[in-house]
Amino acid sequence: MSQPTRRDFLKTGALSTFLLGSGIALAGGCSAIQNRGKTRNVIFMVSDGMSAGTLQMADTYLRRKEGRPSNWIRLLEENALRRGLMDMASADRIVTDSAAASASWGGGHRVNNGSLNIGPDGTHHKPLLPIFRDAGKRTGLVTTTEITHATPAGFTVNVESRGMGEEIAAQYYDRKVDILLGGGNQHFDAERRSDELDLYSDFQTAGYHVAKTKSELLTGAQESHILGVFTNGHLPYTLDHLNSDELLTTIPTLAEMTDLAINNLSQSSNGFILQVEGGRVDHAAHSNDVGGLIFDQIAFDDAIAVAMEFAANRDDTLVIITTDHGNANPGHNSSPDEYFDSIADFRQTANWVRRGLNADSSISEIQERVEYATGYKFSREEAEMYRLAERGEFRAAYSRMNSTSAVMGQLLANHCHVNWVGGSHTADYVELASFGPGSEALNGFVKNTQLFDVITEAAEVSEYISDEEAVA
Numbered sequence: 029m030s031q032p033t034r035r036d037f038l039k040t041g042a043l044s045t046f047l048l049g050s051g052i053a054l055a056g057g058c059s060a061i062q063n064r065g066k067t068r069n070v071i072f073m074v075s076d077g078m079s080a081g082t083l084q085m086a087d088t089y090l091r092r093k094e095g096r097p098s099n100w101i102r103l104l105e106e107n108a109l110r111r112g113l114m115d116m117a118s119a120d121r122i123v124t125d126s127a128a129a130s131a132s133w134g135g136g137h138r139v140n141n142g143s144l145n146i147g148p149d150g151t152h153h154k155p156l157l158p159i160f161r162d163a164g165k166r167t168g169l170v171t172t173t174e175i176t177h178a179t180p181a182g183f184t185v186n187v188e189s190r191g192m193g194e195e196i197a198a199q200y201y202d203r204k205v206d207i208l209l210g211g212g213n214q215h216f217d218a219e220r221r222s223d224e225l226d227l228y229s230d231f232q233t234a235g236y237h238v239a240k241t242k243s244e245l246l247t248g249a250q251e252s253h254i255l256g257v258f259t260n261g262h263l264p265y266t267l268d269h270l271n272s273d274e275l276l277t278t279i280p281t282l283a284e285m286t287d288l289a290i291n292n293l294s295q296s297s298n299g300f301i302l303q304v305e306g307g308r309v310d311h312a313a314h315s316n317d318v319g320g321l322i323f324d325q326i327a328f329d330d331a332i333a334v335a336m337e338f339a340a341n342r343d344d345t346l347v348i349i350t351t352d353h354g355n356a357n358p359g360h361n362s363s364p365d366e367y368f369d370s371i372a373d374f375r376q377t378a379n380w381v382r383r384g385l386n387a388d389s390s391i392s393e394i395q396e397r398v399e400y401a402t403g404y405k406f407s408r409e410e411a412e413m414y415r416l417a418e419r420g421e422f423r424a425a426y427s428r429m430n431s432t433s434a435v436m437g438q439l440l441a442n443h444c445h446v447n448w449v450g451g452s453h454t455a456d457y458v459e460l461a462s463f464g465p466g467s468e469a470l471n472g473f474v475k476n477t478q479l480f481d482v483i484t485e486a487a488e489v490s491e492y493i494s495d496e497e498a499v500a
């Protein structure tokens with residue numbers, strides 16, 4: 029028997045038929061789906077590029093440093109979340125990128141890496157935010173990356189390539205996303221856009237409150253439409269953010285943005301969909317930056333608390349907490365526990381360290397900058413190895429570990445014993461946690477595109493799906 033297509037599934041409108049037809053066993057049974065409350069709201073949370081070790085290290089760090097578990101693991105401990113494992117492969121690769129990953133959830137189809145809701149055959153798949161908008165619900169995107177980045181864009185736009193940031197910003201305007209919070213000024217500012225379009229003034233004319241600082245955001249927190257763009261590129265890594273009074277004053281945290289977005293969007297009785305992305309966990313993993321990684325994962329975990337505080341006492345909100353792929357698969361290798369604990373002394377990220385060094389840096393400059401940022405004193409030999417990497421002369425056995433970021437990551441691993449398998453996304457099946465009406469179907473082993481089906485079915489918005497043409 030061939031598996032039903034999503035179109036068959038839509039015709040029957042029966043989630044249970046689809047899932048059983050796919051051979052998926054539901055621990056809660058189909059009756060659990062039929063007996064739940066109505067799904068009014070959806071909060072979709074993505075820690076981008078979160079390997080299993082990242083989830084564990086953030087939790088272990090918090091237990092040892094603050095005497096408490098992470099929210100994600102605590103909720104699992106309390107059996108408050110359903111847990112599954114998800115295959116995130118794209119249409120053309122075992123290892124997905126964030127564009128194809130987000131589009132698999134946001135548009136219900138596997139597309140080629142780099143593409144956003146345009147299939148290999150050119151079909152445009154209408155994504156979740158326009159679907160929810162057409163169903164009369166409110167929509168929002170919150171991220172620590174540029175707001176036009178692949179993960180938020182995957183729920184919202186149709187473009188051939190994730191690199192089309194200016195076009196993505198324009199589609200956000202056309203598609204009337206209610207709340208947009210993140211970085212990426214360069215894609216909105218007339219002085220930086222290649223077409224010199226002043227998107228900020230377009231958004232303002234359309235009734236948006238435009239905020240470029242945290243205080244401007246708070247001033248307009250109750251406005252029905254908000255565009256908050258706080259940096260030219262991505263927001264800073266949490267570790268660097270927390271250690272700068274200036275950045276803390278001007279840029280909100282992910283938890284603060286999530287709180288504002290939920291409070292705002294939930295004013296509508298028709299419900300909403302909100303995507304929240306901890307986007308720089310991925311960047312820290314790419315650059316083998318242990319301080320960047322753990323503290324951005326903790327910032328994402330803080331946002332989980334905000335979302336669950338809203339959802340916990342309601343029966344109308346589906347919360348999904350997951351990641352789009354592993355990245356560099358960091359792990360704390362066996363060593364005395366104090367080595368891992370020493371991460372608590374970090375003041376700045378490894379990215380911050382590297383920004384201040386170059387091929388001409390002296391051994392003592394390298395040693396001093398690393399020690400200021402991490403508390404570790406590099407040996408002369410370690411500093412020499414880093415300088416070789418800066419000069420493009422370092423040779424590791426695995427050639428992807430020759431870069432300055434990989435060499436810095438490995439040298440820091442001599443001290444904290446967190447090391448990496450590379451600097452790229454990995455094929456690992458990923459953690460999937462969920463709460464609320466609709467989550468009954470998200471146990472066990474799940475294919476990425478099933479999330480789109482579960483969300484649209486649970487929220488009863490399937491009639492607004494259309495795959496044939498691009499949507500305005």
Ligand SMILES: [Zn+2]
Pocket residue numbers: 077126310311314355453
């Ligand atoms: Zn990535």
